[in-house]
Amino acid sequence: MTAHGFRPLRTWTAALVLALTTGGLTSAGAYADDTPSPSPTPTEQTQPASPSPTPSDEASDPVSGQVGAAGISVSSITASPTSLLTGQVTTYTTTAKNTGSTTLTGLRAVHDRTDYRSGWCVATTLSPGQQTVCHAVTRASMADLAAGGVPSHSMTVVAADGTKAYDYTPKVPVSRDCSNNAPQAYTPMDTSWFNYPYGSAESRNNIRLMVIRTINSVPQCQSIRMAVYSLNDNATVDALIAAAKRGVSVNVITDGHNVRGDKATQSPSFKRLMATIGSSTARASWAKVCSASCRGTGGNHHDKLYLFSQAGTKQWVSMAGSANLTIKASSGQWNHLDTYTSAATFSYYNDVFTQLRADRPAATPYVDRTTDGVRTWFFPKPGASAATDPMMTALASIGCTGSSYNGGRTIVRIGMYAWYEDRGLWLAKRVRALWNAGCDIAVEYAIMGNNVKQILYSPAGRGRIPMRQVATYYKDGSVANYDHQKYVTMIGRYGSNPSSAITWTGTTNWSNFGFSSDELTQVWSGATRAAIYRTAFANVWRGPHTRVPSPTSKLGVKIDLGGPNFRGFENN
Structure with a gap:
């Protein structure tokens, strides 16, 4: 299977089985706890452990x-x-x-x-x-x-x-002994990855095994830095512990629900990681949680950001998207993850990671920077409104006619896990305006507020926007598995350019909570990535676990992605 295709190639089977293996050579010392940050990490050096005591003054003579x-x-x-x-x-x-x-x-x-x-x-x-x-x-x-x-x-x-x-x-x-002692020699591709929970074992674990193989391919003296909402996967934790043992600086940040609160939201595997490599950020390797947003004053820590100073033959590898490091993310969610090799992007993301580690409000929590062709918005963005929402600004530049493709009509595809609240409403109105202006729009979602659905699915004007709800249900009506993706991709007229191809992808749901939490959105320009996302959209749309929404159905409960029910839902 290609990184972005739906039907996997059989030739991947052996490689994916190999990806499950962990371990490797172990250098001296129990863990990398005494290991300074790898050189040459662009921006940060981890504080080394205290040196051994020197002998008495007689030692100098x-x-x-x-x-x-x-x-x-x-x-x-x-x-x-x-x-x-x-x-x-x-x-x-x-x-x-x-x-x-x-x-x-x-x-x-x-x-x-x-x-x-x-x-x-x-x-x-x-x-x-x-x-x-x-x-x-x-x-x-x-x-x-x-x-x-x-x-x-x-x-x-x-x-x-x-x-x-x-x-x-x-x-x-x-x-420093910096010989390559990684147990695998995998080099991740720069592309977009997707997993399909009802596909083959390979397509279900496409993202998960790629991340584990990457962890297993990081040698001593290098670093792994992860900021993720949920981590609940023994195989991933085993790989991280093995990396720390062989001399890799392993730093992991998750949301506080992984260790506190209702038992259903906690992660035994992440707690094992903390107990094994420690939680003090003065060490070279550590794992910690933020009780709310790490860089803000409320919300959650909701990033899915994975940084590898070296993996295989590549340096400065960044990964970001909708995928948490949980079994649920593979077996029960549709997810995406983008990989990119760039020293400038790694340095930018590493600067943000340093702020996450500090776990205190950043002076400027919202950051918008372009590095080597990818623009990245980091949240929180407290006090944001429709006028200052960067996604609203982005959608406002889409022109629906005059495209170089599709008979002159701009194509817009939206995959969104949760779409609700005030932010959901103003984005729904913008999308509806694009539809009424002639854009070719289709939407896949898992959870949608009733008011948002009324706007998008109204029979007025051009009629209902084509939509599919992507979720499966238990017999009692509760959600079993669901679309967890968060992206928009377009091809057509953007501003004055009739041949634009842009993809917005990351961790942010279309709700108010996205402004108070640690989140990120990447903005990619280019026809190749846009085509990959359109193909992924079509694969889900045609799948057997999507359904045409009922015009009259309504959610009977209040959506609260920050509440314990949704946290447990994500982790398990």
């Missing part, structure tokens, strides 16, 4: 010493190798000599770094005048890297009766 009833001496200590990569081991060597008049037994070497193991002596018994070689070893840690090397510390040769002599080890320089 090493001296030999001896105590005990009988005598023993040690030679100056050497280290081999004399420089290390993180995770490598150096061996300290000294020669111990019995300078006393009695035999020494139980000889061993010890040192005051307990990170690896105690040392040993080749001979454990020395008669007067005899000597032996003694060794101790230590492993270079990330703390040593931060401190500029393995510091000098004491190494002691001690006998069973307490006779001992000591000296100080030389300082050993440490540099």
Whole structure:
């Protein structure tokens, strides 16, 4: 299957099975908790862990010493190798000599770094005048890297009766081991990805397995940064933990419902991730939640943003769209995700991620910037109105006639999970105006407010806008699976250009809640991406799990996407 097609190619089967595997080589240390942010991440460096304690002041002026009833001496200590990569081991060597008049037994070497193991002596018994070689070893840690090397510390040769002599080890320089230890070598394509919950196993897991394969292809010294509303998938968490273990800086932010509140909204797998890699953002790897919007004062943390400083042969990979990292997102939702390789875009998104991590209101929460051909709006946008809604401004520039395509009529396709409230109303009125002006419009949705539906589905003027409700239901009438997409794509006249092709896609539903939550919308110009989204729209439209809306049906409940029922709905 292509990234954007409906029917998968069978040749993907082996690759997708391989994508389920995780793990790989494990470098020294339990996790990447002591790992500084990867270089060269464009904007941010993670605070390194505190360095190991240095020895006493004597360490700066090493001296030999001896105590005990009988005598023993040690030679100056050497280290081999004399420089290390993180995770490598150096061996300290000294020669111990019995300078006393009695035999020494139980000889061993010890040192005051307990990170690896105690040392040993080749001979454990020395008669007067005899000597032996003694060794101790230590492993270079990330703390040593931060401190500029393995510091000098004491190494002691001690006998069973307490006779001992000591000296100080030389300082050993440490540099970062950044060899590629990723268990997979997958490079994600720059394209749009879709999953279909009632398709084959491959088409259901198209997005999920692509993300897992990407995680598994990030080597040590690189970074994974994720900001996502819901994370509830053991395979994804396993891949993230394995990445942290091999030296990747793994940072994950989710909405607070993943760990608090009603049990139905919580995520056992995300709580396991937090418990395993930690939640302190002073560490190189961590997982945390925001109780509401991370960059605002209300709403939710609702982004779906995935940043990889390197994956396979590519650097600066960004992914964004409607897909959470949950089993529900694959097995029970229609979703989309766009991948893009761009250092400038990665840097822009990484700046926003840094603000998300701080979990305090940003001075300018709404940001609008274009990087390497993609324009991205980051929300919240408090106090927004129809006059300041960027989507309203975008739709206002669409001209319905004079298109270079489709017999002169501009084509507009809308896939929207939830469309309601004041914002939903003014966007519905704008879409209706485009329909009345002659645009070729069709809409797919899962949840729609009654007032919005009355506008779009009115028989007045040109008649009802063609629509499909994309959802399935349990016997009691509750929703089982549903369209979770959030996009608009058009081809035709935009402003004075009769040959425009633009796609707006991201995380934002058409409701008031989108202005108070952490959200993003990407604006893509280009016929290729617009064609991909139109094909995806057509695949869903023709599917067996869509239905023509009833002109008289109404929602019997208030829509509250920020409430616990919808949160649990998303996670499970």
